[in-house]
Amino acid sequence: MGRLYGSVGRRDFLKFTGLMGAIAAMPWNTRPAWADTADMDMDEDRSLSPDEALNRLMAGNERFMHHTPKYPHQSAKRLHDVAQGQHPFATVLSCADSRVPVELLFDVGVGDLFDIRVAGNVITPEVLGSIEYAAALLGTSLVMVLGHERCGAVTAAVQDKPLPGNINAFVNSIKPALGSKHDQSAQFIETAVVSNVCYQIDQMKQQSPILADLEANGKLKIVGGRYDLDEGDVTLVA
Template sequence: MNQNKHFIERRDFLKLGVTGAFGVMLTASDLLWRVQSAKAAESPQSLSPDAALQKLIEGNERFVQHQPQYPDQSAVRLQEVAQAQHPFATVLTCADSRVPVEIVFDQGVGDIFDVRIAGNIATPEARGSIEYAVTLLGTPVLMVLGHERCGAVTAAVQKQKLPGDIGTFVKAIKPAVARVKDRPGDPVENAVVANVQYQIEQLQRSQLLSEQLKSGKLKIVGGRYDLDTGKVTIVA
């Protein structure tokens, strides 16, 4: 009986050993996969500011021509960026539902750090988000993107009184409207472009962004999105 008991204990021990070893193998394999995925996501940003801007422009051209490539939207891409993000561009744009940044620039998951707020205004919260993307994530290009027939800009031009906190963004756009009030042409269109330029000036006051600009690691540009054609035009 003691011999049988010894045999059973030995058999159970061997079984436990095999199971444990198999468990270690699974853990090591899982760890290796995670390390490889992390490395893929943590690869340093190699694009220059000009190259990053060109990538945005080329993506928009594909969108306008109805020839999108839908890059970085696969299951593999999801795993690559699951542990870390390194977008190649930051875009401050209006929250308007007709200006979906990744679609407009034909990009994918983890490619663009979007900061969306009505009127594409550089509030302290928006600036902080942008500073995070530029200084910690290393995005080499920052675009402030306004758009045709912007409701926020229209409200500022027409001096509309809006309920609740809706009117807060109008106040942030008024200085841009004042700059072009006597300019010939469509007052809203003039203000859309002026607002992009004005918000860029506000961002350039950031010490963190200013340092990146001086070092040549960052380029800030302004864009105007055409709702009718889908084209982004550089205006600043």
């Protein structure tokens, strides 16, 4: 009995000390990925002004950057609420790069963003129609065109080398943003990322009377952003 009791005791002690060691090694500056139970009502999503929508988006990025996310709108209730209809508060046209997960970097959840992703965050007829649909029919009050650091699509446009398949389709949509004089330095590529964001916004406004009218009447704000891959922050550039 004594040996059995002692053996079990030692095993339990080892398990206990191992558990405590694992807990001690945990990064205490992180929070568990639990959805915020205080989900915003859908009517509030619908009534956000353009400035309020932008503030909400940027506040979410602040939380993401400082590793204090709230994980809003990820509950079972939210899934049920949006199952029969959507009222996203913002549209984000971003690059399809896997390192730019828009809902994560803005700390939002299901039904919050009308998320359009295409390499180089370029304006095509399909993309423009999608943005118009979100703004005119779904009532999003904010459109953000989001470029990012070290964008491969922009780099390909700068390097201007032959590319296979249909890759040139989006590369050619970026080239006009580069201007007549440029080089292939890393610094120029980073400048070109911002230039491309501004160019795509100009194309959006020129090609869409719907968006131009909504903006002129104060019902829509169109902005540009640059996402920093290293730091996780979004900077407004247009």
